[in-house]
Amino acid sequence: DDDHLESLLSQLNDQQRVAVEHDLNPLLIVAGAGTGKTTTLAHRVAWLIATGVDPRRIMLLTFTRRAANEMLRRVEAILSGLDHHADRTGRKRPGRGVWGGTFHSISARMLRKYGNALGLDSQFTILDRTDSEDLLQLLRIDMNLADSKKRFPLKGTCLDIYSRCMNSQRRLEEVLQFDFPWCAEYQDELKGLFRAFVDRKELQGVLDYDDLLVFWRALLDSDTGAEMIRSQFDAVLIDEYQDTNVLQSSILQLLSPEGQGVTVVGDDAQSIYSFRAATVRNILDFPQDFPNTTIVALEQNYRSTQPILEMTNRVISMAPERFEKNLWSDREQGPRPIIVESDNEDVQTDYLISQILEHRENGVPLNRQAVLFRASHHSLPLEIELGHRDIPFAKYGGLKFIETAHAKDLLSFLRIAENPRDEVAVMRVLTMLPGIGRKKGAQLMEMSKGQSDITAGWKDFKPPAATRDHWPLFIALIQSLSLKRSDDEPMSGQLKLVRRFYKPILESKYDNLRARENDLDQLERISDRYVNRASFLTDLALEPPTSMMELKDQTQDADEECLVLSTIHSSKGLEWDVVYLLQAIEGCLPSEMALRSGDDLEEERRLFYVALTRAKHWLYVGCPRRYFTRNNSFPGGRNVSVRKSRFLSDSVLECCEIINADLEIDADDLESYRSTGIDSRSIRDGLKNRWL
Ligand code: ATP
Ligand code: MG
Numbered sequence: 001d002d003d004h005l006e007s008l009l010s011q012l013n014d015q016q017r018v019a020v021e022h023d024l025n026p027l028l029i030v031a032g033a034g035t036g037k038t039t040t041l042a043h044r045v046a047w048l049i050a051t052g053v054d055p056r057r058i059m060l061l062t063f064t065r066r067a068a069n070e071m072l073r074r075v076e077a078i079l080s081g082l083d084h085h086a087d088r089t090g091r092k093r094p095g096r097g098v099w100g101g102t103f104h105s106i107s108a109r110m111l112r113k114y115g116n117a118l119g120l121d122s123q124f125t126i127l128d129r130t131d132s133e134d135l136l137q138l139l140r141i142d143m144n145l146a147d148s149k150k151r152f153p154l155k156g157t158c159l160d161i162y163s164r165c166m167n168s169q170r171r172l173e174e175v176l177q178f179d180f181p182w183c184a185e186y187q188d189e190l191k192g193l194f195r196a197f198v199d200r201k202e203l204q205g206v207l208d209y210d211d212l213l214v215f216w217r218a219l220l221d222s223d224t225g226a227e228m229i230r231s232q233f234d235a236v237l238i239d240e241y242q243d244t245n246v247l248q249s250s251i252l253q254l255l256s257p258e259g260q261g262v263t264v265v266g267d268d269a270q271s272i273y274s275f276r277a278a279t280v281r282n283i284l285d286f287p288q289d290f291p292n293t294t295i296v297a298l299e300q301n302y303r304s305t306q307p308i309l310e311m312t313n314r315v316i317s318m319a320p321e322r323f324e325k326n327l328w329s330d331r332e333q334g335p336r337p338i339i340v341e342s343d344n345e346d347v348q349t350d351y352l353i354s355q356i357l358e359h360r361e362n363g364v365p366l367n368r369q370a371v372l373f374r375a376s377h378h379s380l381p382l383e384i385e386l387g388h389r390d391i392p393f394a395k396y397g398g399l400k401f402i403e404t405a406h407a408k409d410l411l412s413f414l415r416i417a418e419n420p421r422d423e424v425a426v427m428r429v430l431t432m433l434p435g436i437g438r439k440k441g442a443q444l445m446e447m448s449k450g451q452s453d454i455t456a457g458w459k460d461f462k463p464p465a466a467t468r469d470h471w472p473l474f475i476a477l478i479q480s481l482s483l484k485r486s487d488d489e490p491m492s493g494q495l496k497l498v499r500r501f502y503k504p505i506l507e508s509k510y511d512n513l514r515a516r517e518n519d520l521d522q523l524e525r526i527s528d529r530y531v532n533r534a535s536f537l538t539d540l541a542l543e544p545p546t547s548m549m550e551l552k553d554q555t556q557d558a559d560e561e562c563l564v565l566s567t568i569h570s571s572k573g574l575e576w577d578v579v580y581l582l583q584a585i586e587g588c589l590p591s592e593m594a595l596r597s598g599d600d601l602e603e604e605r606r607l608f609y610v611a612l613t614r615a616k617h618w619l620y621v622g623c624p625r626r627y628f629t630r631n632n633s634f635p636g637g638r639n640v641s642v643r644k645s646r647f648l649s650d651s652v653l654e655c656c657e658i659i660n661a662d663l664e665i666d667a668d669d670l671e672s673y674r675s676t677g678i679d680s681r682s683i684r685d686g687l688k689n690r691w692l
Pocket of ligand 1: 270
């Protein structure tokens with residue numbers, strides 16, 4: 001057996017081994033990008049299982065569900081490299097039993113199981129971000145706070161403020177004063193609104209993202225809950241700990257007050273989610289929170305070649321506050337990072353595509369190349385061009401496909417069937433019917449209040465002429481969906497029923513029918529893999545596929561080769577042979593919105609660092625000299641001259657090669673780029689119409 005364990009450790013360096021073999025006392029691994037933190041964590045899970053811990057008693061928290069699945073796949077690979085007997089539990093797929101996922105998805109699982117201990121209905125539905133905004137909007141109207149003359153914060157800002165209170169566990173007064181001073185004059189109104197928001201969610205049996213964490217914490221805070229849950233786990237491991245917030249760290253402390261079995265890993269230089277109340281203090285304070293902590297530092301970088309490391313080290317060394325880290329690599333020399341200068345975005349696009357194709361020609365498949373950007377719309381011109389040239393790509397981050405109107409319409413029917421009290425869903429469905437507006441919708445909601453079968457309350461309703469034909473079909477649909485509770489047929493059956501009813505509505509309500517129908521086809525295909533309505537809706541609400549492209553990616557053969565397009569935020573923890581960063585220019589990265597505060601600016605620097613550190617062999621950084629923008633001075637939009645990002649200081653540029661892409665394409669082409677430069681706006685608008 002010792003041999004087996006030895007072979008599990010054989011690929012690791014000394015520091016990594018120390019971490020993997022560490023006993024169950026609290027363990028903190030702080031280390032820079034690409035030093036094998038995630039790798040070490042996966043080996044630690046495998047080690048725990050191989051030494052006899054039941055996988056079902058291990059909780060693995062990651063930032064995305066995708067990351068959890070990927071890690072568990074690695075755990076299985078590590079264990080299957082060992083003799084089968086090494087897995088003492090005798091299970092074939094040991095990774096399968098581990099509780100892996102995000103804080104939110106694991107909380108949803110916990111609350112479905114134990115929520116009734118808190119008086120929660122286990123049939124709760126989950127409000128995603130836009131649903132929560134919609135509910136707040138309904139309340140603002142009810143409470144006369146939506147009057148545009150009043151300058152009251154918009155629904156999105158309201159939700160940000162509420163969410164900040166919950167996630168940083170601070171009072172509204174304090175949050176307003178320090179984080180949203182421009183909204184402070186509305187403190188009383190906001191307080192009233194948020195209290196009503198809390199009550200309304202309770203009444204409707206819905207939970208939003210923040211509730212998931214709040215209720216999980218509350219469950220652990222109760223004696224019964226703590227007893228039920230704590231005793232179930234021997235180990236809790238968390239990746240990307242620098243991006244957890246106060247609420248999440250308090251959950252960890254309640255899960256394991258002494259830190260027994262707790263392992264967290266993170267990198268302070270990669271903390272990029274403070275806008276969601278994440279705090280790097282969680283890492284810094286960990287040794288105080290858990291007094292018996294061992295700290296392991298990893299210093300060897302296995303991801304990037306020395307020239308790339310040289311550049312990224314210089315970028316982060318400019319940060320005023322950070323843990324000192326000495327990253328080094330013994331990877332072979334490679335090409336220096338390339339700064340791609342160009343007259344405008346279109347030239348940049350053209351040059352990048354030529355490089356992408358060249359790398360593919362040289363044996364780097366598309367899925368090992370990634371294009372990264374600060375904001376989702378930065379990649380739109382590139383998406384168009386990739387489409388023209390038939391280069392397949394998958395896009396991550398940014399606008400979520402499932403948040404598009406037609407997908408939400410369809411899913412609302414299922415939500416009602418699951419939880420008839422879900423007001424946002426009921427309202428959405430009712431006002432979809434011709435002749436029924438908000439007022440009539442509210443009336444109908446009133447009529448069905450307190451009924452377990454909402455349609456029963458509508459027996460005496462006289463539908464307006466416009467919807468007279470729809471109405472009986474509508475009632476029949478809701479009733480038949482509500483009857484379906486068993487787990488024995490795929491969800492696509494229910495979606496098909498809804499689509500049959502929804503088709504004429506879709507046709508009268510939207511343009512772009514073909515594209516929208518395609519989206520719904522994809523959704524139907526995904527639903528085919530679910531038999532349980534609650535888990536289907538939960539998965540979509542918590543971690544929806546981000547775009548059509550990703551849907552395609554999931555439903556097609558896994559080996560279909562796609563170029564990766566991703567926001568920097570969604571690229572966390574990942575790596576590619578070739579990385580292209582778009583728009584490393586002032587106003588984009590750092591983003592215009594971050595210029596106001598020093599803290600925001602530092603977060604932009606870390607984002608820049610995260611982007612660059614994804615690259616293994618080749619790194620391209622795009623710096624167009626003109627960029628299409630629309631702001632107060634140019635509401636119609638125009639190409640403006642821009643400077644390179646301030647993060648590309650002289651000392652950083654020193655270790656790069658600088659290429660002028662204008663020279664790489666012929667002069668005639670450049671002329672045509674010049675004359676069409678302004679067109680990128682209409683491209684963006686077209687895509688907005690398509691997606692928004
Ligand atoms: P990030 O901060 O970006 O999340 P990380 O610290 O989690 O990075 P990993 O993703 O675990 O780093 O590892 C980076 C790369 O280094 C991976 O390709 C991994 O396989 C490789 N690697 C890690 N440890 C070793 C090792 N001991 N020997 C060889 N390769 C290693
Ligand atoms: Mg990692």
